[in-house]
Amino acid sequence: MSVVLDRTDRAILKELQEDGSISNLDLSKKIGLSPSACLSRTKNLVETGVIQKFAAIVDEKKAGLEVLAFVLVNLSPLNRDTLRSFLSEVQKYPQVQECYTLTGSHDYLLKIVAKDIESYKNFIIDSLMQNTTISSVETSMVMGIEKRTVNVPIDA
Structure with a gap:
């Protein structure tokens, strides 16, 4: 379910995406709200x-992770039990940064x-x-x- 965002909400989102560590006081000044109203809006978001x-x-390379790969996975048989099993396992691996369900010739x-490669x-x-x-x-x-x-992308 989508949430209706007004111009102020969008401004808050744009600023927080640029600097998530910005103080509420600085954020409120940038978007032209009182600190209490800004904090209330942010909490609501x-x-x-x-x-x-x-x-x-975190920069992966600077953290010592030299390899970045995208992996296409197919499951067999493709049913709810195999999906649950696969997704349960994927959640356990910190190496897996993201997992997407696909349409087409691959499942995930x-x-x-x-x-490193090894x-x-x-x-x-x-x-x-x-x-x-x-x-x-693959x-x-x-x-x-x-x-x-x-x-x-947020249109303010």
Whole structure:
């Protein structure tokens, strides 16, 4: 269910996406609200789920994770039990940064990080492929990141 956002809510979202650590006082000055009204609006955006959480964005390479891969996964047989089993396992792996259900010729797309290619190979063989519901895995290694953002486009 979508939430109706007014111009002020959108302004708050734009500012928080640029700097999630901005103080409420600074945020209120930037958008032209009193600090108490700004805090109330921000809390409402959190409570309604528009803002899911506040987090630090870590540079994988600087944290020692040199490999970034996108992995296409197919399950067999494809039914609710295999889906539940697969998704339950995926939640356990910190290497799996994102998991998307797909339409088309593949069932899932995973974003996976690893220290190096050997660690990646070991994770795929020793962990991911141990799930017997997986029928195939196809990996695309990231050679360079040309654009990356976590910001959602917000029209103020």
